[in-house]
Amino acid sequence: MGWTVFYLSLIVLVPVSTLFLKSASLTWHEFWSVATGARALAAYRLSFLASLAAALLNGVFGLIVAWILVRYRFPFRRLADGLVDLPFALPTSVAGIVLTTLYAPTGWMGAPLAKLGLKVAYTPIGITVALIFIGLPFVVRTVQPVLQDLDAEIEEAAHSLGAGFGQTFRRVLLPEILPAWITGCALAFARGLGEYGSVVFIAGNMPMRTEITPLLIMTKLDEFEYGQATAIALVFLLASFSLMLSMNLLQRRKVALPVLG
Amino acid sequence: MATTALAPAALRPPAAVKVAARQDPVLVRRGLMAAGLCFLGLFLVLPLTAVFANALSGGFAAYWAAIKQPEALSAVRLTLLAALIAVPLNVVFGLAASWCIARFDFAGKQLLLTLIDVPFTVSPVISGMLFVLLFGAQGLFGGWLMDHNFKIVFAVPGIVLATVFVTFPFVARELIPSIMAVGSDEEQAALTLGASGWRTFFRITLPNIKWSLLYGVILCNARAMGEFGAVSVVSGHIRGLTNTMPLYVEILYNDYQFAPAFAIASLLAMLALVTLVAKSVVEWKSARDLAASRAEAGEYR
């Protein structure tokens, strides 16, 4: 047992605390100006907004996918179910290059979209597309077990009382799956914030425009500006953690309603 | 346990189809199926197909040539090395940690759980950065390392270390619920019958959690071989020396060598597919075992 704690400290705690130590080599003024400089702010905004958009889209479509996988029969259903985990299994750089190639102006998707006047690669839209890919399994896999375990009888009860599909879904099913759905979206969001490999190719990485925070950190590291990189990372981490924490708390309060009898 | 994890859900039986669906209106059913399948087709099937299509765009000969390049082969070797070290190490740690968490109550247990989640919640770039800060030339131990002529960052040890870091929660997270679900009855019985701690562990505990363990190993391995962000920071991209396969893909792509990049990428995609198949098999086997043991329990009642 003691050995476990030792291993843990070595692998996790020492690296994590270095973060704070390195930051101390900057003056407070330097720290602040870098961490809240225009470039950093643009990066934060892009990371947050793109992750949010991707998480919400995954929320909607992930719910639909979970729904059809659990409730309907169709050919290749098992195959589709297994494939949902592809974004987990596929290395991020592979995802990155294939998505870029697909949505570049010459790509399979990029070309027809360009005809419609929509540019995807090298824009925030492209970043969102990559984040949708990467976050796809989260909502599906958190909602699936809940849909699976839903009692068919409560739906039948609602129907026998005269409720149509929409009413049954809104008033009877949605409250049951809401906590899991929120968790799934939150997980997708958190993953999107930190994502690097699949985004860095499609983004184009133009500072102030399509530079996500992890890339900004990476660039600073390449320039050996360790202090600045640490500062940005620290602020970003703190913001992300507090967001996740508040989402966790919010969710716990929602679920604090009637406990399972 | 609060789930801040960004990991795939724990081992669960494959989905069966619900009965109530017969009641869903036809239009709703058709509409949802269309939307869902289009989404999956667009975001999963299309990219997967594109990887292989692009890999073979120069023909089979070019494909083989790209893979046989010395730099490609050394990338494969490095990837395998990282995985071969990271996976067993994390299996041992995962077993130890999850067993402690599931069986004991101790101060700091919640902290341990949260810390196990850290490599998930932290961006891989930041994870890599932490190692550079620690072991890089200007890092905390940088001076000491240079004096002893031992390189971690921008060298193989750094890559291995970063891989171990980002993959270590996988096994633990799969095992914790599994060990808790199994319960300590059998272990206690074995102990009262005189078996030693280790023997009990190997002959009683392990067989009960074998599927979760295997599942964790599969996930751990997939991530170990596929990790990009953390390793990218630590590696320095030195060709032929510190490139894993995911990194090598990036280098080829940035050099506009698209077909070769996709050739290597296709190897990784095949690994991903093998991972998915292995996952499904383990899920199926574990569900079958569960059903069988439930049936047995029913018979004895």
Place this chain on the structure above:
Amino acid sequence: MSIEAREITKRFGSFVALDRVSLRVKAGELVALLGPSGSGKTTLLRIVAGLEFPDSGSVLLDEQETTGRSVQERGVGFVFQHYALFRHMSVFDNVAFGLTVKPRRERLPAAKIKARVHELLKLIQLDWLASHYPSQLSGGQRQRVALARALAVEPRVLLLDEPFGALDAKVRQELRRWLRRLHDEIHVTSIFVTHDQEEALEVADRVVVMNAGRIEQEGSPNDVYHEPANAFVYDFLGNFNLFHARVEDGKAYISEPVNGRPAPANGDRLAYVRPHLMNIDRQTDEPNPLSVRVKHINSAGPLVKVELATDRGDHIHVEISHERYDQLQLKKDEAVFVSPRNMKVF
């Protein structure tokens, strides 16, 4: 509101759940579908409700063809074995649910809904629990709420699927009587499914005994108990002793008890005798008396249960009154004679 099922057939894969079953229920009747698991009783109920659709045959509610209509359109109230209450809604909201999902034009104003819900809650004597949640209620309370919820929309028909199956014995008995009283008050046409023959006999106006997808017999509780149509009905509605019997000149005589599977041979018939319809005597005038030994006596209950055995080891169960037991002063291993007062020969 009458119910009619005509020639209903339903298969699940190769399993035939219902085989051309026909049933009529008069308006205001309380009918029990009684049978073992797999007899098709629940399937029939669900087909009447519209939760399942038959492979062939039709369902008519109030003489109107309803077979193809969805459950929403049928106006049935359904009560499930495991209550199926909406966890996230209070008792009040559960009961009000049916009233609040009606289309705008038909929906009552909120005040009227509130009044109706409270009226129903008072009827089930749970008005004080209106703002509680299902998880805070006992099983019996939950089932009453489920019933109130089904009644709120004034259904034309009330269907109950093993409504008391998940409850303790005592609660089951209380609710059984309560359901009977409720039905006497409200007179909604009702069908309930049960595998408990005591429940069916006690509560229903009419009992329909089902087995393997067919109706074995239907009639008043008296009819099915005292005049069973066949061995299955007899068996299902109570315990019995089984004997080989001969029929001579319109009279039946029992011989040996049947051991294991009955296999009638050369004119042999089977006689079914209820335990409480057998006599125990020390002397007898019978030409071929059945001689047995007392093996076990259980006097803890309304009747004294005596277990007796023949020389071959076949067991016979007899129930006698306490007075008769006191008269006889039976002892273990005593040799006595048994004879039937009444029996059914099939």
